[in-house]
Amino acid sequence: MSDLAGTHLGHYRLLRLLGKGGMAEVYLAYDEEKQREVAIKMISGHNVDYLERFMREVAAVDKLTHKHILPAYDYDSEESWHYLVMPYIPGGTLRELLEEGPLSPTAALELLEQIADALQFAHEQGIIHRDIKPSNILLRDAHYAYLADFGVAKFVENSNRLTQTGTLLGTPEYMAPDLAEGPATSSTDIYALGIVLYQMITGQLPFVAETPLAVYWKQIRDQPQSPSQHQPSLSPAIDAVILRALEKDPHQRFHTARELAEAFRQAIEKPEHYLAQERQRLRSRLKQERKAATRRPLRLRRPTPPSDPSFLPEATPVAVKTRERRPVAITLPPLPIRRRAARSNDLETPYPAQPLSQQIVREQPRIRRRRNTMVVSIVALGFLLFVGLPMSYMYYVFETHRSQATVLPVSTPSIQATQQAPQGQPQTPASTGAAPTITGSTPLLDDPLSANTPGRWTEDANHCVFASGSYHVNVLQTNFLQPCPLLAPTIDNAAVQVEVSLRSGSNAGVMLRVQGEGFYDFEINNQRQFFLRRHDPGKGSSYTSLIPPTTSSAILPGGLPNTLLVIANGANFKLYINGTAVGEATDSTYASGQLALAAGTLAPLPGGEGSFTNFKIFKVS
Numbered sequence: 079m080s081d082l083a084g085t086h087l088g089h090y091r092l093l094r095l096l097g098k099g100g101m102a103e104v105y106l107a108y109d110e111e112k113q114r115e116v117a118i119k120m121i122s123g124h125n126v127d128y129l130e131r132f133m134r135e136v137a138a139v140d141k142l143t144h145k146h147i148l149p150a151y152d153y154d155s156e157e158s159w160h161y162l163v164m165p166y167i168p169g170g171t172l173r174e175l176l177e178e179g180p181l182s183p184t185a186a187l188e189l190l191e192q193i194a195d196a197l198q199f200a201h202e203q204g205i206i207h208r209d210i211k212p213s214n215i216l217l218r219d220a221h222y223a224y225l226a227d228f229g230v231a232k233f234v235e236n237s238n239r240l241t242q243t244g245t246l247l248g249t250p251e252y253m254a255p256d257l258a259e260g261p262a263t264s265s266t267d268i269y270a271l272g273i274v275l276y277q278m279i280t281g282q283l284p285f286v287a288e289t290p291l292a293v294y295w296k297q298i299r300d301q302p303q304s305p306s307q308h309q310p311s312l313s314p315a316i317d318a319v320i321l322r323a324l325e326k327d328p329h330q331r332f333h334t335a336r337e338l339a340e341a342f343r344q345a346i347e348k349p350e351h352y353l354a355q356e357r358q359r360l361r362s363r364l365k366q367e368r369k370a371a372t373r374r375p376l377r378l379r380r381p382t383p384p385s386d387p388s389f390l391p392e393a394t395p396v397a398v399k400t401r402e403r404r405p406v407a408i409t410l411p412p413l414p415i416r417r418r419a420a421r422s423n424d425l426e427t428p429y430p431a432q433p434l435s436q437q438i439v440r441e442q443p444r445i446r447r448r449r450n451t452m453v454v455s456i457v458a459l460g461f462l463l464f465v466g467l468p469m470s471y472m473y474y475v476f477e478t479h480r481s482q483a484t485v486l487p488v489s490t491p492s493i494q495a496t497q498q499a500p501q502g503q504p505q506t507p508a509s510t511g512a513a514p515t516i517t518g519s520t521p522l523l524d525d526p527l528s529a530n531t532p533g534r535w536t537e538d539a540n541h542c543v544f545a546s547g548s549y550h551v552n553v554l555q556t557n558f559l560q561p562c563p564l565l566a567p568t569i570d571n572a573a574v575q576v577e578v579s580l581r582s583g584s585n586a587g588v589m590l591r592v593q594g595e596g597f598y599d600f601e602i603n604n605q606r607q608f609f610l611r612r613h614d615p616g617k618g619s620s621y622t623s624l625i626p627p628t629t630s631s632a633i634l635p636g637g638l639p640n641t642l643l644v645i646a647n648g649a650n651f652k653l654y655i656n657g658t659a660v661g662e663a664t665d666s667t668y669a670s671g672q673l674a675l676a677a678g679t680l681a682p683l684p685g686g687e688g689s690f691t692n693f694k695i696f697k698v699s
């Protein structure tokens with residue numbers, strides 16, 4: 079389209095080009111009849127696809143009268159031009175605003191509430207927007223937003239989701255994973271709004287890659303980093319809101335756009351209250367999932383097999399300065415199942431270690447491999463026979479192990495003290511009630527970690543700190559693993575349980591059988607993964623992975639407390655998270671040693687914090 083500035087369309091005089099979208103040009107124009115400035119969106123009617131989209135937008139805005147949906151004044155055509163006349167919105171788009179940097183949560187909330195209200199109104203009228211993104215949010219000023227561009231909107235009654243079989247429409251950075259399998263829904267719009275919110279408060283997109291298809295695969299397979307990984311000032315409650323909006327499973331997301339905005343308001347105003355509610359919700363969800371799994375023990379609900387070798391490199395966060403894509407049609411080829419034999423290099427995660435006595439273990443950036451989270455295949459029978467049944471069996475085995483873990487033998491004393499326990503501090507306190515995941519045993523050590531009264535734990539002013547009723551392991555620089563050791567007793571065979579909240583940073587958990595530079599390390603990370611690894615003396619930055627980083631829905635996101643339990647018995651290690659068996663490994667390198675609580679950071683995170691409570695040690699035989 080050549081520059082049409084200066085020409086007339088009816089009583090509209092085109093003044094200057096405001097912007098170009100995927101199909102249209104938008105001009106600032108002067109309405110000579112009504113004597114006001116307007117914006118005119120125009121397309122050439124020669125392109126049938128564009129004309130169809132244009133007409134859809136005209137129909138949508140005609141149906142939607144809402145104070146935060148950009149209205150239309152007029153629609154007409156002249157020669158081959160079709161045009162839509164709208165109010166001129168001088169403040170630019172949200173995308174332009176975000177190019178100046180992220181917004182404060184309060185500023186983001188103000189815009190979110192308006193857009194969520196507009197979006198929900200559209201949903202209530204049976205219209206799915208399908209292209210929610212910052213460039214489709216126009217700003218009158220920093221405090222007033224309009225939802226615009228219903229060009230790819232879908233009217234629920236006509237389900238033309240696919241432009242052709244296997245082809246999706248939208249902007250990949252904002253497209254929900256469930257669009258690969260089903261139609262656009264209000265939930266896919268809510269997911270996109272969650273990404274916009276992520277972008278508003280962090281200035282980053284959660285999933286970026288070179289090609290639209292690569293981005294969309296990340297939407298399907300990768301877990302987003304918590305917003306606080308980008309902006310450490312953001313609270314765990316805010317993380318929890320965003321991570322819920324970006325759940326892969328649409329049923330776990332907020333049910334309405336307003337619910338998302340309301341949760342975000344609560345996370346800002348009453349973070350503790352919101353976290354408590356969210357924790358409760360996640361716990362009852364876990365319970366329901368477990369119940370459902372017990373009822374249908376042989377139906378395949380894919381567990382997280384800890385040794386699945388199919389991992390992909392971690393998503394690298396990239397600044398939002400990348401150009402926002404226009405809506406594209408993506409044709410999905412069958413998703414490959416990347417499987418290959420594990421190589422010895424794969425087992426090494428480059429956390430260099432120095433002696434524990436030095437208190438700081440340097441971490442290097444590492445390439446983490448991810449397992450595929452989705453298999454798209456039409457060979458259903460083959461899948462059932464060769465994958466479904468073996469997986470069902472694995473699932474059955476996991477379930478069996480979980481129930482075994484609830485009753486631990488208490489007969490053999492096996493925790494050895496290398497130092498005398500402080501006077502008056504019994505090592506086996508009276509039972510304080512059953513541990514959440516171990517019933518029928520009295521802990522040998524039961525420490526709420528609210529204070530270091532017996533002087534049992536390492537304590538200093540900065541790294542290992544008792545405050546606000548919990549034990550905080552602070553990592554004060556990037557690429558570090560910070561241990562805070564239990565001074566006594568040393569542990570060989572035992573079940574060790576602790577509640578950890580990964581408040582910021584990359585990972586946190588328990589180090590076991592620490593002997594100088596040699597130890598085992600069971601941690602969860604900010605990708606909702608857990609891992610078990612071993613470090614050996616003289617190995618510098620290399621670790622041996624016993625269970626590679628593995629995504630698990632048993633892990634509660636967003637800084638919520640997760641109960642880790644490791645049962646170390648001889649060469650056998652069994653791992654549980656929130657009562658769910660997540661993995662098992664065998665390794666006989668170290669038989670005993672110190673125990674430490676640890677937290678780590680990986681670049682670009684400048685620091686991190688794990689807070690720990692309710693530490694317990696149980697005997698095993």
Ligand code: ADP
Pocket residue numbers: 096097098099100101102103104117119148164165166167168170171213214216226227229
């Ligand atoms: P398309 O539907 O082809 O993607 P858009 O509706 O996104 O086109 O418009 C393209 C650009 O034009 C927008 O990104 C925005 O910068 C500008 N624009 C659109 N409508 C208005 C308006 N009413 N007032 C001011 N600028 C507008």
